[in-house]
Amino acid sequence: MENQQDKMKTSDASLPLGGSRRGLKKRIIPCLDIKDGRTVKGVNFVGLRDAGDGVELAKRYVQEGADELVFLDITATVEKRKNLTSLVEKIAREINIPFTVGGGINSVDDARAIIKAGADKVSINTAAVDHPELISEIAAEFGSQCVVLAIDTKLDNGEWMVYIHGGRTPTPLRAVEWAREGERRGTGEILLTSMNNDGTKNGFAVDITDAVSKAVNIPVIASGGAGTMQHFADVFGQTKASAALAASIFHFGEIPIPQLKQFLKEQSIPVRI
Amino acid sequence: MNINKTMIAIIKYNAGNITSVKNAVERLGFECIITDNPDEIRCADKVIFPGVGEASSAMNYLNKNGLSEIIKSLLQPTLGICLGLQLLCKHSEEGNTDCLGIFDANVKRFPPKDIIPHIGWNNLSDVQSPLFNDFGTDDTVYFVHGYYAEICPQTIAQCDYILPFSAAMQKDNFFATQFHPEKSGSVGERILMNFLQTV
Numbered sequence: 010m011e012n013q014q015d016k017m018k019t020s021d022a023s024l025p026l027g028g029s030r031r032g033l034k035k036r037i038i039p040c041l042d043i044k045d046g047r048t049v050k051g052v053n054f055v056g057l058r059d060a061g062d063g064v065e066l067a068k069r070y071v072q073e074g075a076d077e078l079v080f081l082d083i084t085a086t087v088e089k090r091k092n093l094t095s096l097v098e099k100i101a102r103e104i105n106i107p108f109t110v111g112g113g114i115n116s117v118d119d120a121r122a123i124i125k126a127g128a129d130k131v132s133i134n135t136a137a138v139d140h141p142e143l144i145s146e147i148a149a150e151f152g153s154q155c156v157v158l159a160i161d162t163k164l165d166n167g168e169w170m171v172y173i174h175g176g177r178t179p180t181p182l183r184a185v186e187w188a189r190e191g192e193r194r195g196t197g198e199i200l201l202t203s204m205n206n207d208g209t210k211n212g213f214a215v216d217i218t219d220a221v222s223k224a225v226n227i228p229v230i231a232s233g234g235a236g237t238m239q240h241f242a243d244v245f246g247q248t249k250a251s252a253a254l255a256a257s258i259f260h261f262g263e264i265p266i267p268q269l270k271q272f273l274k275e276q277s278i279p280v281r282i
Numbered sequence: 283m284n285i286n287k288t289m290i291a292i293i294k295y296n297a298g299n300i301t302s303v304k305n306a307v308e309r310l311g312f313e314c315i316i317t318d319n320p321d322e323i324r325c326a327d328k329v330i331f332p333g334v335g336e337a338s339s340a341m342n343y344l345n346k347n348g349l350s351e352i353i354k355s356l357l358q359p360t361l362g363i364c365l366g367l368q369l370l371c372k373h374s375e376e377g378n379t380d381c382l383g384i385f386d387a388n389v390k391r392f393p394p395k396d397i398i399p400h401i402g403w404n405n406l407s408d409v410q411s412p413l414f415n416d417f418g419t420d421d422t423v424y425f426v427h428g429y430y431a432e433i434c435p436q437t438i439a440q441c442d443y444i445l446p447f448s449a450a451m452q453k454d455n456f457f458a459t460q461f462h463p464e465k466s467g468s469v470g471e472r473i474l475m476n477f478l479q480t481v
Contacts (some may be wrong), residue, residue: 031403031405031407031442032404032442032443033400033402033403033404033443034402034403034404034422036402036403071467076402076403101301101302101305102305102308102309105306105309105464105465105467105468105470105471106424106465106466106467107426107462107465109423124299125301126301127301127302127305128297128301129302129426135460137302151334151401152334152335152336154334154399154401154426154427154428155334161351168392197401197426198401199401226394226397226398227397227398228397228399228401228402231446249397251401251402252402253399281403281422282420
């Protein structure tokens with residue numbers, strides 16, 4: 010709030026519309042991979058680097074203007090589940106923007122524990138492929154807005170195919186068709202990660218993000234490959250993506266979020282500043 | 283942390299994410315209880331009626347547990363949030379549900395002309411209430427909803443997504459926001475603080 014003192018204040022009855030600055034904003038979402046209560050980020054899902062304490066990093070992102078946060082527990086196992094729940098409780102107490110928790114959510118019971126701990130949404134990936142009815146079961150109990158279908162996709166012989174188990178296992182599903190089925194079953198959003206792009210810093214996979222975001226009528230979060238501020242402008246300019254997610258470029262301070270948002274604003278992309 | 287003596291009751295029912303409202307109220311230094319006990323709700327200085335979920339099952343629960351009449355009879359400042367706002371309207375298309383009828387508006391499904399639900403940060407216009415003291419013209423708040431309340435005489439803030447709808451409403455002691463002040467960063471905290479301190 011300290012930085013907002015120069016902002017125009019109003020108490021009168023009407024606010025004029027301000028052209029393209031007004032309306033729904035494109036969201037910038039830092040992703041924090043969690044392992045044993047700490048943040049890590051893999052490069053192409055292998056060779057993990059430790060990048061600091063999860064909650065501290067989360068608070069820093071909130072101050073910098075992140076629009077949402079995603080936490081992925083990459084070592085989620087049954088015996089670690091309690092650790093995750095208490096971390097989620099701590100995050101929920103300390104941050105004042107929406108956040109999603111994913112990783113190892115295999116049942117409605119798992120989802121309930123995370124949501125009761127204070128998460129706004131859960132993301133499901135492998136379990137949704139194994140048991141697609143899980144999408145509708147979680148949506149029925151907590152609402153579609155609580156369900157994020159995470160799709161890891163990789164280009165195989167010209168086809169964007171769905172992979173599970175952290176990208177290790179191929180499936181016969183095509184990304185566009187799986188996204189459509191997820192929407193039909195009641196997911197509220199789709200988090201689409203291109204494995205070809207993830208960790209490369211060569212930009213988002215504009216083609217598959219475009220195809221998926223046109224195929225469904227729910228928000229698509231583009232993920233994988235962000236390396237420059239222009240990459241964000243490209244994915245918002247060339248696809249219907251509602252949000253873009255990245256990890257390492259934020260964790261290591263390569264792209265500060267306030268600078269990124271200023272850059273996007275100058276490109277006439279609606280962002281929250 | 284409880285530096286303020288005001289007691290806030292958050293109404294407990296079968297609608298999700300009440301924890302985040304409690305966390306937000308406590309971050310602002312207020313004491314609160316999550317309760318479905320009629321006496322505790324009636325005795326609170328202020329009441330928050332939050333909710334994320336489906337309208338017909340929520341109304342069924344409120345009716346079955348005697349909470350509908352209690353909510354309608356409240357005299358202290360009461361703040362509905364998200365589904366809470368919609369349930370304070372006359373009727374919702376979601377599950378063809380008769381609601382509490384505090385506000386003279388109906389709740390409708392967004393026409394499928396853009397991405398639904400409306401998820402994310404959006405601006406407000408025509409802001410007119412102490413609830414929005416110090417609200418800046420470029421400030422944004424966080425929405426998540428597939429249904430909207432029509433504009434009506436009790437509308438105190440509008441948002442435009444697909445069409446203009448009620449982002450906030452007020453009638454007498456009843457306030458309500460379609461957006462989530464508890465999830466809208468420092469802007470949302472200011473709005474919650476205005477409710478907790480000013481109105």
